[in-house]
Amino acid sequence: MLHWFNRNYRTFLWAFALAMAVWVSAVTSADPDETRVLTNPVPLQIVGQDPGLILNDEIPTTVEVTLRAPRSVWSLIDADPQTVQAILDLSGLSSGVHELDLQIQVDVRPVKIESVTPRTITCTLEQLATQTLPVELSMSGEAAIGYQVGEITIDPLKIAMAGAQSQVQKVQRARVSVNLSGLRENFDQIIPVEILDQNGLPVDGITISPELVRVSMPVSQQGGYRDVAVKVIVTGRVASGYRLTDISVFPPIVTVFAGNTQLVNALPGVVETQPLDLQNAQEDINTRLALNLPEGISIVGDQTVLIQAGISPIESSVTLAGERVEIIGLGSGLTAQVSPTTVDVIVSGPLPLLDTLTRQDVRVTVDLSGLGVGTHQITPRVEVLISNVVVESILPNTIEVVISPIGIPTITVTPTP
Numbered sequence: 001m002l003h004w005f006n007r008n009y010r011t012f013l014w015a016f017a018l019a020m021a022v023w024v025s026a027v028t029s030a031d032p033d034e035t036r037v038l039t040n041p042v043p044l045q046i047v048g049q050d051p052g053l054i055l056n057d058e059i060p061t062t063v064e065v066t067l068r069a070p071r072s073v074w075s076l077i078d079a080d081p082q083t084v085q086a087i088l089d090l091s092g093l094s095s096g097v098h099e100l101d102l103q104i105q106v107d108v109r110p111v112k113i114e115s116v117t118p119r120t121i122t123c124t125l126e127q128l129a130t131q132t133l134p135v136e137l138s139m140s141g142e143a144a145i146g147y148q149v150g151e152i153t154i155d156p157l158k159i160a161m162a163g164a165q166s167q168v169q170k171v172q173r174a175r176v177s178v179n180l181s182g183l184r185e186n187f188d189q190i191i192p193v194e195i196l197d198q199n200g201l202p203v204d205g206i207t208i209s210p211e212l213v214r215v216s217m218p219v220s221q222q223g224g225y226r227d228v229a230v231k232v233i234v235t236g237r238v239a240s241g242y243r244l245t246d247i248s249v250f251p252p253i254v255t256v257f258a259g260n261t262q263l264v265n266a267l268p269g270v271v272e273t274q275p276l277d278l279q280n281a282q283e284d285i286n287t288r289l290a291l292n293l294p295e296g297i298s299i300v301g302d303q304t305v306l307i308q309a310g311i312s313p314i315e316s317s318v319t320l321a322g323e324r325v326e327i328i329g330l331g332s333g334l335t336a337q338v339s340p341t342t343v344d345v346i347v348s349g350p351l352p353l354l355d356t357l358t359r360q361d362v363r364v365t366v367d368l369s370g371l372g373v374g375t376h377q378i379t380p381r382v383e384v385l386i387s388n389v390v391v392e393s394i395l396p397n398t399i400e401v402v403i404s405p406i407g408i409p410t411i412t413v414t415p416t417p
Contacts, residue, residue, distance in 0.1 A: 031070040031071055031072050032070065032071060033068055033069065033070055033071075034068070034069065034070070034071055034074055035066065035067070035068040035114055036066070036067065036074065037064060037065070037066045038064070038065050038066075038067065038077070038081070038084060039078070039081075040081055041062035041063060041064055041065075042062060042063050042064075042065050042081075042084050042085065042086040042104075043061065043062055043086065044059070044060055044061055044062060044063055044086050044087075044088055044102070045085060045086065045087050045088065046087075046088050046090060047087055047088070047089050047090070047091070048089050048090045048091030048092070048093075049090040049125075050090070050093070050094075050125075051128075052127065052128055053090075053093075053094075053095055053125045053126065053127060053128060054125070054126055054127075054128045054163065054164045055123055055124070055125060055164075056124045056125070056126045056164040056166065056167070056205065057122070057123050057124045059088070059121055059123055060118060060121070062086075063086045063102060063116055063117060063118060064116070064117040065084060065086065065104060065113070065115075065116055065117075066113075066114040066115040066116075067084070067106070067111055067112065067113060067114060068111070068112040068114050069108075069110065069111040069112070070110065073108050073109070073110065073111060076108045077106075077108060083106060083107040083108050084104065084105070084106050084107075085104070085105045085106075085107075086102055086103070086104055086116070087102065087103040087104075087105065088100060088102060088103075088121055088123075089103060090123075090125070093125055094125070095125050095126055095127055096124070096125060097122065097123075097124050098122070098123055098124075098125065099120055099121070099122045100120065100121050100122075100123065101119065101120050102116055102118070102119060102120070102121060104116055126164040126165050126166060127164075127165045128162060128163075128164070128165070129162070129163065129164070129165040129168040129169075130160065130161065130162045130168070131160075131161055131162075131168055131171065132158050132159070132160050132161075133158065133159060133161065133171070133173065133174040134157060134158050134174070135154050135156070135157055135158060135159060135174050135175070135176060135193060135213055136173050136174065136175045136176070137152060137154060137175075137176055137178065137215065138175050138176070138177045138178070139177075139178050139179075139180055140177070140178070140179050140180065140181070141179045141180040141181030141182070141183075142180055142181065143180050143182070143183040143184070143219060144182050144183060144184045144255065145225070145255055145300045145301060146221055146222050146224075146225030146226075146227075146255050146257065146300060147183065147184055147219055147220065147221055147222065147225075148219070148220060148222055149180065149183070149187075149217050149218070149219055150217060150218035150219070150220065151217070151218070152215065152216070152217040153214075153215070153216045153217070154176070154213055154214070154215055155213060155214045155216075156210065156213060159174050159193055159208050159209065159210060159213070160208065160209050161174070161195060161206050161207065161208045161209075162206070162207050162208075163205050163206040163207060164205060167203055167204070167205045167206055168206065170197045170198075170203050171195055171196070171197065171203050171206065172196060172197055172198045173196055174193050174194070174195055174196075174208070175193070175194045175196055176191045176192070176193055176194070176213055176215060177191070177194070178191065178215055183219055184219065184221075184227070185219055186216075186217070186218050186219050187215065187216065187217045187219060188214070188215075188216045188217075189214070189215055190212045190213070190214055191212065191213060191214075191215050192211060192212055193208055193210075193211060193212065193213055195208060223261050224257050224258055224259060224260075224261050224264060225255055225256070225257050225264070225300070226255070226256055226257075226264040226265070226267065227253050227254070227255050228253065228254060228256055228267055228269055228270055228271050229252060229253055229269060229270045229271075230249045230251070230252055230253065230254055230270070230271060230272075230273060230291070230305055231270045231271070231272050231273070232247050232249050232272075232273050232276055232289075232307055233272050233273055233274070233275045233276065234247070234275070234276050234278055235275045235276070235277055235278065235279070236277050236278040236279030236280070236281075237278060237279065237280075238278050238280070238281045238282070238311050239280045239281060239282045239352075240352075241313055241314055241350070241351040241352040241355070242281070242282055242311055242312065242313050242314060242352070243311070243312060243313075243314050244278065244309065244310070244311055245310035245311065245312050246309070246310045247276075247307065247308070247309045247310075248307075248308045249273070249305050249306065249307055249308075250305065250306045250308075251305065254271070254291070254299050254300070254301070254305065255299070255300040255301065256271065256293065256297050256298065256299055256300065257297070257298055257299075257300050258296050258297045258298070259296075260296060263294065263296050263297055264297060267294075267297070271291050271292065271293060272291070272292045273289040273290070273291055273292070273305060273307065274289045274290050274291070274292065276289060276307055276309065278309065278311075281309070281311050282311065282313075283311055284308070284309065284310055284311055285307070285308070285309040285311065286306070286307070286308050287306075287307050288304040288305065288306055288307070289304060289305060289307050290303060290304050291303075291304075291305065312350075313350030313351055313352055313353070314350070314351040315348065315349065315350060315351070316348065316349075316350075316351045316354055317346060317347065317348035317349075317354075317392060318346070318347060318348075318354050318357065319344055319345070319346050320344065320345045320346075320347065320357075320359065320362055321344045322342045322344070323342055323343055323344070323345050323359070323362055323364045323382075324341065324342050324364065325338050325340075325341055325342060325343060325364050325365070325366060325380055325399060326363065326364060326365045326366075327365070327366055327368060327401075328365050328366070328367050328368070328369075329367045329368045329369030329370075329371075330368045330403070331368070331370075331371070331372070333405060333406055334372075334373065334403050334404065334405060334406065335403070335404055335405070335406050336368060336401055336402065336403045336404075337401070337402045337404075338366060338399050338400070338401050339399070339400045339401075339402075340396070340399070343364055343380060343394050343395060343396065343399070344394070344395040345362060345364065345382055345391065345393075345394055345395075346391075346392045346393045346394075346395070347362070347384060347389050347390060347391050347392060348389070348390050348392050349386075349388050349389035349390055350388060350389075353386055353388060353389055354389070356386070357386060357389065360385075361384060361385045361386050362382065362383070362384055362385070363382070363383045363385070364380050364381070364382050364383075364394075365380060365381050365383070366378045366380050366381070366399055366401060367381065368401065368403065371401075371403060372403065373403050373404055373405060374402075374403060375400065375401070375402050375403075376400070376401045376402075376403065377398050377399070377400060377401075378398070378399050378401050379394075379397055379398055379399070380394055380397075380399050382394060
């Protein structure tokens with residue numbers, strides 16, 4: 001038996017190899033390999049970073065991975081994209097510039113990694129630096145005339161910052177900016193802190209705590225000054241057929257002053273303008289008017305206020321009954337009958353224009369272009385020769401038109417005796 005096996009073992013090996021090849025071929029055909037780029041880029045994970053070091057470069061947040069795997073494995077990857085991970089390992093690295101290969105881990109098998117973009121990452125590690133800075137206040141503009149700003153408070157007075165040593169060394173100051181222009185009431189706001197270099201430009205890559213500070217300041221009115229509302233006095237009436245839509249005044253509040261504080265305190269809270277004359281007005285009015293002020297009181301700033309009055313025509317509607325229907329576009333050799341021969345037209349627009357509207361200003365037509373012999377239902381077209389007058393409806397809104405050929409005269413032949 002042993003002698004027989006020694007003579008035929010090569011045949012057994014060939015038979016086994018052939019069987020394995022047939023099995024692999026069968027499995028491959030049933031579950032073929034596919035090479036694909038992952039639908040979603042893989043998030044880049046950073047591990048092993050020394051807490052005393054900080055990355056001072058912009059590195060990609062995701063990478064593109066191309067894999068080759070059987071179709072059944074791709075179904076597992078598609079169902080759970082987290083089976084593929086991209087890792088940047090910074091373990092044991094000191095400060096300086098480093099070029100590192102990305103590590104791609106796939107939790108399913110069998111898989112072949114065809115390509116990774118990018119494959120290597122160049123990064124710079126720097127020592128982490130911290131610093132504490134006082135918060136400076138930058139103010140622009142001035143409070144409204146007659147108002148004064150009291151003691152300013154900032155909370156907190158200092159902020160802590162952290163970042164790469166090279167970036168922290170650029171920082172010269174921490175600043176908050178406040179605009180006081182036209183301020184009339186107490187100021188209390190939460191304002192973001194700016195981190196600036198010696199040229200007043202923002203420094204990137206710095207984290208601060210806190211990022212916001214509270215700035216508060218009391219604002220009070222000085223003696224002899226007072227804010228009062230402006231009341232517009234109107235005389236006359238707009239023209240017939242027009243209406244007053246609105247009246248606005250700018251500024252709506254003015255500041256007045258008197259050396260005697262009792263004079264301003266005695267004001268009722270409003271001051272009146274000189275009369276605005278609307279008599280027979282037919283269009284918007286833009287004008288400046290002075291104020292009626294008691295003796296001893298003056299206005300601070302501009303001595304007049306801007307008045308804007310909106311005036312528009314009253315909208316209405318009118319029915320034009322019995323407008324004749326005109327035929328256009330009728331082909332040669334044809335005649336047409338319309339029914340009805342007149343329609344009622346309802347138009348709307350500014351009342352002054354409607355009052356001047358005549359029948360000659362309205363034309364009603366039916367266009368028969370391209371139509372042949374027969375009965376047709378056509379919507380008439382209304383043309384109004386006065387602008388800003390709109391056609392609302394036509395009664396009836398459909399006209400029956402009967403088109404027929406023009407009659408040919410009959411010739412009678414008389415026999416000769």
